[in-house]
Amino acid sequence: MHDKNAPSSVPPFTPMLFAGFMMRPVPAFSLNPVAKYVLVRMKKLYPEIFSRLAILENVNFLINPTDLHYRFYLSVKERETHIDVLGNDAERPEAQATISGPMVDLLKLMEGRVDGDALFFSRTLNIEGDTEAVLTLRNAVDSADVRLVDVLGGPVPFIKPGFTTFFSKVNSLGESLEKDFRTAQRSILFPIMRHVSEIDKELDRSEDRMRKIDKELVKIKTSLKKLQQPAGGVR
Amino acid sequence: MELVCPAGTPASLRAALDAGADVVYVGFRDETNARNFPGLNFSPEELEEGVKKAHDMGRQVYVAINTYPQAGNLDPWYRAVDAAARIGVDAVILADVGLLDYAKRHHPSLRRHLSVQASASNPEAINFYRSAFDVQRVVLPRVLTVREIAELITEIDVETEVFAFGGMCVMAEGRCSLSSYATGKSPNMNGVCSPASHVEYEQRRGKLVSRLGEFTINSFPNEEAAGYPTLCKGRFIGHTGDPSYLFEEPTSLNVMMMLPELIQAGVKALKIEGRQRGKAYVHQVVSGYRHAIDAAMKGEPVPFMDMGNITEGTRSTAGAYEKNWR
Ligand code: SF4
Numbered sequence: 056m057h058d059k060n061a062p063s064s065v066p067p068f069t070p071m072l073f074a075g076f077m078m079r080p081v082p083a084f085s086l087n088p089v090a091k092y093v094l095v096r097m098k099k100l101y102p103e104i105f106s107r108l109a110i111l112e113n114v115n116f117l118i119n120p121t122d123l124h125y126r127f128y129l130s131v132k133e134r135e136t137h138i139d140v141l142g143n144d145a146e147r148p149e150a151q152a153t154i155s156g157p158m159v160d161l162l163k164l165m166e167g168r169v170d171g172d173a174l175f176f177s178r179t180l181n182i183e184g185d186t187e188a189v190l191t192l193r194n195a196v197d198s199a200d201v202r203l204v205d206v207l208g209g210p211v212p213f214i215k216p217g218f219t220t221f222f223s224k225v226n227s228l229g230e231s232l233e234k235d236f237r238t239a240q241r242s243i244l245f246p247i248m249r250h251v252s253e254i255d256k257e258l259d260r261s262e263d264r265m266r267k268i269d270k271e272l273v274k275i276k277t278s279l280k281k282l283q284q285p286a287g288g289v290r
Numbered sequence: 291m292e293l294v295c296p297a298g299t300p301a302s303l304r305a306a307l308d309a310g311a312d313v314v315y316v317g318f319r320d321e322t323n324a325r326n327f328p329g330l331n332f333s334p335e336e337l338e339e340g341v342k343k344a345h346d347m348g349r350q351v352y353v354a355i356n357t358y359p360q361a362g363n364l365d366p367w368y369r370a371v372d373a374a375a376r377i378g379v380d381a382v383i384l385a386d387v388g389l390l391d392y393a394k395r396h397h398p399s400l401r402r403h404l405s406v407q408a409s410a411s412n413p414e415a416i417n418f419y420r421s422a423f424d425v426q427r428v429v430l431p432r433v434l435t436v437r438e439i440a441e442l443i444t445e446i447d448v449e450t451e452v453f454a455f456g457g458m459c460v461m462a463e464g465r466c467s468l469s470s471y472a473t474g475k476s477p478n479m480n481g482v483c484s485p486a487s488h489v490e491y492e493q494r495r496g497k498l499v500s501r502l503g504e505f506t507i508n509s510f511p512n513e514e515a516a517g518y519p520t521l522c523k524g525r526f527i528g529h530t531g532d533p534s535y536l537f538e539e540p541t542s543l544n545v546m547m548m549l550p551e552l553i554q555a556g557v558k559a560l561k562i563e564g565r566q567r568g569k570a571y572v573h574q575v576v577s578g579y580r581h582a583i584d585a586a587m588k589g590e591p592v593p594f595m596d597m598g599n600i601t602e603g604t605r606s607t608a609g610a611y612e613k614n615w616r
Contacts, residue, residue: 103300107329167301170571173600176516176540181493187328187486194329197568198299252512255495 083125083142090127094138096206100199107195109134114188117150120158129192152184154192159233164193166201291552291583292559294352294451295576298330298566303340305569307347310580314344315352315383317481317565322370323354324407325565326481334373341377350380354565356405357481358386368392375400383429384408385478390423403427403451407478409465413445420448427451429561432459433610436548440555449558454545455575456563457602458609459483460522460538468521472503484520491519508540509533515604516540523602540603545611546579546595549586552611571600 098105111131118127128139128148141148154161160179163169171193174180182189295311297303306314317323319331332340341351353374359367367386371393374382381401384390385408393402406429410416419425427449430439443450459466466483470476473488490501496512500519507524510516517523517540525533543563545552552560560583562575578595586592598604 110328164568167569170568170574170600172518172567172602173571176602176604177599178498178510178513178516181498182491183493186489186491190327190486191329193568194298194327194566198301198329200301200304252496255497255512258495 083140083145086125086140090138090140093206094136097201098136100205101201104195104199104201105136107198108136108191111188111191114152114185115148115150116188116192117148117153118161119153119155120161121155122157150184152182152186152188152192154180154182154189156180159229162203165196166203167197171197291549291557291587292451293576293579293583294559294561295572296456296562296565296567297340297572298325298327299569300332300336300340302565302567302569302572303351304343305573306576307344307349309573309576311349311576313350313352313380313559314340315354315561315565316340317354318370318373320366320370321481322357322367324356324405324477324481325354326357327566328486330566334377337373337379338377341379345378352381352383352403353379354383354405355389356383356385356407358407358478359389360479364388371397371400381426387423390419390425394423401426403429404448405429406431406453411442413442416442416446416448420446427558429453432543436551436555436611439552439557439611443556450556451559451561452545452552452557452611453543453563454552454560454579455597456543457518458523458538458541458543458607466522472505472521484518489519517603539605541605541607542597542601542603543609544597544601544606545608546582546592546597548608548611549582549592553586567600574600 108131113130113132115128115130118129120126124143126141126143126145128141128150130137156164156174156179160169160174164171164174164180171180175182292312293310294313294315295306295309297306297314297316303314303316316337317325317331318337319333320326323331325331337351337353344351353370355367355370355374357367367389371382371384371389375393375397379400381403382393383403383405384393385405390402390404393400402423402425404410404416404419404425404427408419409431410419410428411431411434416428419428425448428446429451430442430453432453434442439450439452467476469483469485470479473485475482475485475488477483484502488503492499492501494509498508498510498516500507500509500516502519502521505521505524507519507521508517509525522537523535523540524537525535527533528536549560560579562572562579564571564575575597578597582592582595597606
């Protein structure tokens with residue numbers, strides 16, 4: 056049986072993974088106000104996103120940054136959108152659709168700096184559950200020119216110029232860190248990943264063998280039945 | 291050579307114009323166009339704003355109303371044509387003969403293009419559409435070679451638009467029933483091939499398994515690039531027991547390197563597919579093609595541009611354009 060709470064894959068080796076380790080002592084509920092603030096700002100700045108989302112009736116998304124210890128629970132209910140932050144150890148809530156991927160890519164997707172299908176083709180992004188709802192969310196978010204710097208830097212206008220410079224510095228630092236991590240990942244994780252994929256292949260082969268044995272069994276059973284039938288042909 | 295670019299949202303329209311599109315083509319947010327995806331497309335108000343922006347920049351907007359009207363429910367299609375005319379778009383892209391007739395009678399000055407969904411690929415068919423409905427341009431299906439296109443152009447009195455980049459629809463377009471077979475919904479009638487409502491993905495031991503309706507379409511092993519869950523690009527287990535692609539592998543069309551030949555053939559416009567894709571895709575492909583066309587028009591060599599990251603299965607092909615068999 057597929058364990059819904061089990062991680063579906065090895066977390067990606069990213070700067071966020073380490074940021075996540077450091078943030079571990081921070082409980083999920085204390086991040087809730089931040090997430091809710093971001094949502095309020097987005098509703099104000101980009102109403103078009105939410106009008107496109109309104110066609111969804113009662114859908115809960117679980118957005119799962121695979122390199123963090125938190126998950127975002129986004130629900131659209133009666134034309135209203137809500138968000139909650141959950142710890143990875145919290146019980147998995149009822150969700151119709153799950154989107155998983157590295158946090159940086161999820162943020163880039165939110166800003167429309169990468170194409171969702173491209174992330175999906177390259178297997179960076181995983182989706183499960185209600186595919187139509189996921190597409191609706193993706194299209195809705197992509198319909199606005201979201202800029203995180205505007206979302207986060209809004210309330211105190213006079214610090215905005217400084218904030219923008221700071222934000223772009225953090226951004227470029229993040230990008231170079233990401234590159235370094237990818238190199239490190241190749242050297243450290245590659246042998247392990249190869250081993251894991253060998254095990255996966257072995258499991259696939261066993262599954263194939265089992266399937267063949269099953270088929271053989273059915274054949275044997277049918278011919279046995281035929282043999283057991285009294286001879287004498289058609290009655 | 292005109293560069294015709296897709297936009298599924300106002301943000302993509304802005305991205306296409308910024309990246310150098312001559313024309314942006316869009317659809318209304320309903321079943322009247324062949325990209326009727328949830329959360330996508332334009333309301334009449336959004337279209338009005340988009341047309342204004344494009345016209346201010348000296349560019350154009352086309353509207354695709356290219357599905358076939360349902361019997362007994364023609365209104366949405368008529369309304370779409372009326373709205374496009376009222377807003378002042380530069381052309382409508384139509385497939386259905388009834389709708390072409392409606393547009394010609396009610397909005398004679400509105401330019402009419404024949405959609406690829408009409409699947410007109412020989413001079414007789416195209417000349418018929420020209421004489422009966424006065425279509426100004428035909429969008430050719432992705433099944434002809436460049437030589438065939440060049441020959442065709444000498445026999446018709448209509449501009450031609452060809453697909454340059456994007457999804458590979460391997461059947462004679464507008465005539466594929468694979469999606470209807472698996473889901474009961476088709477591009478022609480419902481505006482979607484392999485609708486998301488019938489698609490399911492599952493992650494199994496590092497493999498990504500995609501399903502459409504009751505069919506398993508593919509199972510991508512760890513690290514292998516994935517593709518769309520369309521039957522035509524499915525990997526199936528046949529008699530040999532090994533999964534293999536029956537029609538086509540997941541790949542995207544890219545004819546950038548053939549631009550000089552297409553220009554030589556007399557093609558009027560190049561179309562980028564992908565109204566369902568994000569604005570990042572639109573920006574990347576449109577800027578790439580803008581540079582390439584500008585270079586090719588000046589007779590310079592077309593610069594190589596890597597589009598691997600945005601293609602299906604992270605691969606591309608020049609498809610039928612360079613096929614050397616019949
Ligand atoms: S199934 Fe493939 S060939 Fe048929 S309409 Fe869809 S993309 Fe085109």
